Structures are given as structure tokens and as C-alpha cells.
Amino acid sequence: MTAKPTNWPTNVQYIPQQCYHSSVPLEALSYIRGPLGKNASLKSTNNGRSSSVIIRTITDPSHPAVGQCGLFAAKKIPPNTHIIDYSGEVHGDDRDSDYDLSLYRTQDGLSIGIDALSFGNEARFINDYRGIRSKPNAVFQDRRTDAGELRMSVWSTSLPIKKGQEILVSYGKGWWKARFNDGVAEPHTA
Numbered sequence: 001m002t003a004k005p006t007n008w009p010t011n012v013q014y015i016p017q018q019c020y021h022s023s024v025p026l027e028a029l030s031y032i033r034g035p036l037g038k039n040a041s042l043k044s045t046n047n048g049r050s051s052s053v054i055i056r057t058i059t060d061p062s063h064p065a066v067g068q069c070g071l072f073a074a075k076k077i078p079p080n081t082h083i084i085d086y087s088g089e090v091h092g093d094d095r096d097s098d099y100d101l102s103l104y105r106t107q108d109g110l111s112i113g114i115d116a117l118s119f120g121n122e123a124r125f126i127n128d129y130r131g132i133r134s135k136p137n138a139v140f141q142d143r144r145t146d147a148g149e150l151r152m153s154v155w156s157t158s159l160p161i162k163k164g165q166e167i168l169v170s171y172g173k174g175w176w177k178a179r180f181n182d183g184v185a186e187p188h189t190a
């Protein structure tokens with residue numbers, strides 16, 4: 001069994017690599033897993049853990065997510081560097097989750113997401129940059145592992161990330177708009 005990272009919550013199952021929900025249609029499953037099929041995760045050279053990040057509780061009262069957690073650089077991360085893959089449950093059903101991001105859209109228009117609400121890795125703690133920094137220092141980028149599995153990965157931008165800095169992406173305006181319309185306050189851009 002894989003050891004959980006420091007500060008891992010008790011109500012979430014730690015999975016270093018993505019897992020698959022039964023709602024993913026077979027054709028999409030085979031496209032995402034790639035040519036090695038079920039063995040793609042096992043044969044992957046990237047086991048989903050990253051020594052360059054650490055989960056921390058946010059204590060700064062001026063941070064818009066104070067009291068929650070964030071993901072921070074445990075050491076200097078060079079520019080344009082792979083930081084971690086976003087692990088969670090790959091699914092084709094509807095989810096009402098703040099930890100769900102889009103991985104792939106099938107030809108029939110079905111959106112396949114990765115939901116890290118109940119299962120995930122350190123990447124589920126990455127916050128949006130709004131209200132924290134003037135711009136993101138990391139981006140989501142889909143990629144295939146050496147074993148051919150499609151994943152959503154997190155990369156540094158063209159600037160290095162200093163040790164101790166929070167890793168921040170853009171969730172996209174649509175993400176906030178969907179929640180803003182539900183009555184959740186949209187964070188201000190710093």
C-alpha cells in the first residue's frame with residue numbers, strides 16, 4: 001500500500017494514479033488507457049508521487065482559501081517542468097464536485113472527467129491563482145505517459161517556482177462562473 005503524503009485528509013482515499021469508474025464507456029476507456037490497456041498504470045514510469053510538492057494548511061488570513069489546504073513547492077521547480085499528474089476517478093457521469101476537471105471529450109460529445117473528491121493525490125489541493133497572485137505559476141496539460149495512458153498533468157510555466165511558493169493554476173473563468181451563479185463568491189483577480 002502506498003504511504004499517504006503528509007497532511008493527507010482522512011476522508012479522502014489516496015491514489016497515486018488515476019482509477020476508472022464504470023461510467024466510462026469501453027471505447028473511451030481504451031482510448032484513455034492506451035495500447036497497454038489495464039497494464040498502462042502498472043507499467044508507467046511515473047508512479048504519481050512527486051517529491052517537489054507538499055500539502056499545507058493555509059493560515060494567512062488574507063488568503064481567500066484560509067483554513068483550507070494548498071499545494072506548495074517543497075523545492076525549487078525549474079521552468080517548464082512536469083510537477084505531478086492529477087489523479088482521481090476517471091468518469092463519464094455527471095458530478096457535482098469542486099475537484100472535477102475535464103480530461104477528454106468523446107466523438108459523441110460525452111465529457112470524461114477526473115474527479116478527485118473522494119480519491120486523489122496531492123494535485124487535488126492546487127488552488128486557483130485569483131485573489132492570491134497576479135497570474136498562475138502552473139498549468140494543466142494533458143499528456144500520455146511512457147506507457148501510453150492519457151493523464152492530466154501539472155507543469156510549471158516559463159518561470160521557476162521558488163521553494164515554499166504556492167502552486168497555482170487557473171481553473172478558468174467558466175469554473176468560477178458556474179459556482180458564482182450558484183451563489184459562491186467569485187474571487188477577485190489580484
Ligand SMILES: C[S@@+](CC[C@H](N)C(=O)[O-])C[C@H]1O[C@@H](n2cnc3c(N)ncnc32)[C@H](O)[C@@H]1O
Nearest residue numbers: 064065068069098099124125126127128130187
Ligand atoms: C480543487 S479544490 C482546491 C483545494 C482546496 N483548497 C482544499 O483544501 O481542498 C477547489 C476549492 O478550493 C478553494 N479555492 C481554490 N482556489 C481559490 C481561490 N483563488 N479563492 C478562493 N477559494 C479557492 C475553493 O473552495 C474551491 O472550491
